Ligand code: DLZ
């Protein structure tokens with residue numbers, strides 16, 4: 001009774017439940033297929049990363065004497081279902097399928113149909129690489145008026161025991177050191193880059209394949225330097241802990257010209273496809289704190305992202321899909337300007353965030369939330385176009401993580417499920433957290449003149465445009481008070497300027 005064990009491109013973990021449960025006669029399937037490679041126009045680096053990491057993972061499985069079927073892209077399989085069908089036909093001794101649950105609702109529907117399609121038993125196992133499963137999350141969410149991350153996070157700290165003292169109280173005397181993560185960066189702050197890896201033979205093959213078959217996708221296939229094995233990813237993470245983490249604690253939200261990574265680990269790229277293990281990462285960071293190598297704001301700030309934010313986001317996704325994807329509270333429907341795909345804009349902050357994205361399939365969370373996300377929110381860009389953009393261009397993006405972060409957190413399209421108020425900010429915030437404005441065509445101190453900063457102009461217009469929906473939000477009262485304190489003539493000038501900018505949005 002041999003089974004087909006299907007391993008997806010973001011399931012490249014030795015501890016995957018489907019691998020743990022496999023028997024000796026079972027056959028593993030990894031497949032590079034058209035549908036997964038093109039449900040959005042993925043950045044070339046994202047495809048290179050996954051195809052190369054899948055090929056390396058298959059190698060390791062083979063070396064451990066497992067039977068592995070690897071279907072590469074040039075074999076032309078259209079979908080995972082067609083790959084599975086092929087294997088079942090070629091190997092009649094296969095009498096069942098086993099797979100660990102996937103990370104996207106779209107694909108879940110396909111997996112759920114396999115039992116009917118193939119007329120064999122299909123075991124879909126829990127993905128216990130995550131710390132909180134759907135049942136635990138639903139229990140936590142049940143009966144709560146608001147699903148705030150902070151309370152979920154405290155439960156996760158208690159559940160994991162991370163950064164707790166012997167009385168189960170938070171080390172450092174408080175749960176959250178968020179305020180100590182937002183220092184303004186000095187202009188001469190020197191970044192410490194994440195570890196880079198030279199492509200080996202397998203990766204070089206994949207780079208050629210992607211350059212040929214995905215020529216029109218965003219990004220270039222040339223400068224790929226990410227880890228593609230678990231061993232490399234662990235090296236990269238150890239480098240982060242010893243060389244970057246201390247400064248990451250202080251400057252999590254900082255942005256500087258031409259410094260795409262600053263002190264960020266970029267390990268979401270590896271964690272989200274399975275090359276790193278969340279428990280191992282958290283233990284490394286906790287140990288660095290206990291050995292006094294990093295301060296509490298660094299250790300807590302990092303662990304919060306993993307066991308707090310990341311698990312919370314996943315919980316929200318599975319709790320609220322598929323309805324969540326249809327939400328558009330602010331009726332945002334303006335087309336995405338072309339510079340989201342190339343970064344040719346006079347707005348320096350947008351140019352930086354987008355060009356980093358196009359070069360590396362990466363930009364850090366504040367660039368995503370407070371630059372490209374904030375701009376999309378203020379300008380009322382189409383929610384589906386924006387969420388598809390994030391899903392396509394980031395190497396760490398799968399819908400479970402991308403959708404709530406974009407639709408909920410950045411665009412407030414879920415009417416406050418995730419965030420208690422929209423993350424709308426004017427140029428002043430960007431000026432405080434970066435040195436971009438000094439290098440910009442627009443004037444960050446201006447809101448109505450010829451070269452007024454578009455973030456200022458659109459910020460006020462956003463408030464005015466959405467007052468009916470946001471005016472009663474308790475956390476927006478100060479913003480609306482400031483708006484109403486403006487003289488009618490000034491309000492009109494701001495709105496006229498916004499109209500002008502919105503008409504020529506593509507040319508800003
Ligand atoms: C993102 C991606 C890409 C580009 N290609 C593949 C692929 O060819 N084969 C595969 O198994 N997975 C791929 N993936 C990742 C899947 O899309 C991912 O598993 C689902 O989105 C669920 O999270």
Ligand code: SF4
Nearest residue numbers: 347349427437440453
């Ligand atoms: Fe961005 Fe405005 Fe600053 Fe220019 S002036 S970098 S558009 S915030």
